[in-house]
Amino acid sequence: MNAGIEVRGLSRTFHTTVRRPGFTGAVRSLVNPERVAKHAVTDITFDVAPGELLALLGPNGAGKSTTIKMLTGILTPTSGHARVAGVTPYEERERNARNIGAVFGQRTQLWWDLPVRESFAILRDIYAVPKAEHAARLEEFDALLDLSSFWDTRVRHLSLGQRVRSDLAAALLHDPQVVFLDEPTIGMDVVVKEQVREFLRHQVTERGRTVLLTTHDMTEVERLAERVVLVNHGRLVLDGTLDEIRRKFGSTWQVRATLADAHAEVAALPGVALLQRTGPQVVFGPDGPDAPTVHQALKAVIERHEVTDVALDEADLEDVMRAAYVHGEEV
Numbered sequence: 001m002n003a004g005i006e007v008r009g010l011s012r013t014f015h016t017t018v019r020r021p022g023f024t025g026a027v028r029s030l031v032n033p034e035r036v037a038k039h040a041v042t043d044i045t046f047d048v049a050p051g052e053l054l055a056l057l058g059p060n061g062a063g064k065s066t067t068i069k070m071l072t073g074i075l076t077p078t079s080g081h082a083r084v085a086g087v088t089p090y091e092e093r094e095r096n097a098r099n100i101g102a103v104f105g106q107r108t109q110l111w112w113d114l115p116v117r118e119s120f121a122i123l124r125d126i127y128a129v130p131k132a133e134h135a136a137r138l139e140e141f142d143a144l145l146d147l148s149s150f151w152d153t154r155v156r157h158l159s160l161g162q163r164v165r166s167d168l169a170a171a172l173l174h175d176p177q178v179v180f181l182d183e184p185t186i187g188m189d190v191v192v193k194e195q196v197r198e199f200l201r202h203q204v205t206e207r208g209r210t211v212l213l214t215t216h217d218m219t220e221v222e223r224l225a226e227r228v229v230l231v232n233h234g235r236l237v238l239d240g241t242l243d244e245i246r247r248k249f250g251s252t253w254q255v256r257a258t259l260a261d262a263h264a265e266v267a268a269l270p271g272v273a274l275l276q277r278t279g280p281q282v283v284f285g286p287d288g289p290d291a292p293t294v295h296q297a298l299k300a301v302i303e304r305h306e307v308t309d310v311a312l313d314e315a316d317l318e319d320v321m322r323a324a325y326v327h328g329e330e331v
């Protein structure tokens with residue numbers, strides 16, 4: 001069985017009733033309601049390989065949550081289909097629930113009035129996890145997320161960072177193959193964010209879980225994801241590695257180097273232009289659509305020249321993504 005995610009031509013349209021303004025408008029809306037269709041997700045196709053962490057990115061209202069809701073079985077698609085660890089989520093919700101874990105950073109699935117550890121015990125019973133297995137997993141999660149310092153506290157009294165760490169543990173205690181994370185580190189301080197990222201990396205690399213992550217935090221994307229899928233206005237605009245996306249939309253990098261020999265000849269590098277030369281100081285930039293990434297260019301420069309100093313300027317991933325959202329549909 002494939003423990004990944006397959007999404008094929010997935011679409012979801014919402015039909016809402018428009019309220020006309022004013023009293024007569026309200027009466028007219030009652031008598032003759034005006035229905036409008038909102039195409040939240042349109043014909044999206046992508047895969048997440050087993051054991052891969054993919055970031056699903058897009059501006060507000062792009063359709064990310066709607067996509068995740070279809071993959072977790074909360075919503076049924078209008079058309080298209082999806083399989084999550086071999087199961088059609090909206091047709092077999094219960095079976096799907098056993099295979100997946102989900103964390104929505106803005107909401108909790110824990111019992112508000114119970115201490116965290118009791119919530120974990122209830123989940124153990126719900127998912128019928130053997131006691132020894134549950135204890136071993138909790139020990140592993142505690143080592144990475146430092147849960148024991150607050151797991152006797154009621155959920156309502158936890159800080160945001162403590163609550164989300166508890167939610168993450170709760171979502172993974174039944175050992176799901178596939179994990180959905182909707183803005184898991186929103187509002188956390190940098191230390192807790194890093195702890196959570198380390199935990200997620202461990203779950204992907206050591207436990208082989210398949211993760212679909214949505215976030216607006218580009219540092220998170222850089223630290224965790226190799227591949228990203230970009231959606232805008234409900235449509236998929238890009239599916240590729242961070243390097244590919246940088247290459248397409250982040251064409252503003254520069255490598256500045258000081259050559260050991262002020263008269264040395266500068267080697268021609270494919271896809272790299274020599275922008276400036278003043279004695280030993282040289283500045284390189286990307287040349288054409290097949291230009292390398294800044295890191296590849298830096299490596300090539302160092303390999304071919306003896307340099308005494310080197311610095312690089314790179315387009316911020318936020319800028320790259322902004323360009324990709326705007327121009328992604330054109331490529």
Ligand SMILES: Nc1ncnc2c1ncn2[C@@H]1O[C@H](COP(=O)(O)OP(=O)(O)OP(=O)(O)O)[C@@H](O)[C@H]1O
Nearest residue numbers: 014016038040058059060061062063064065066067
């Ligand atoms: N139940 C619903 N009824 C009507 N429209 C909806 C419903 N749920 C979502 N939408 C609309 O569908 C579009 C996509 O929403 P969605 O929540 O999937 O976006 P998102 O990419 O997750 O955004 P954000 O980054 O702000 O969380 C939005 O225009 C939203 O208003």
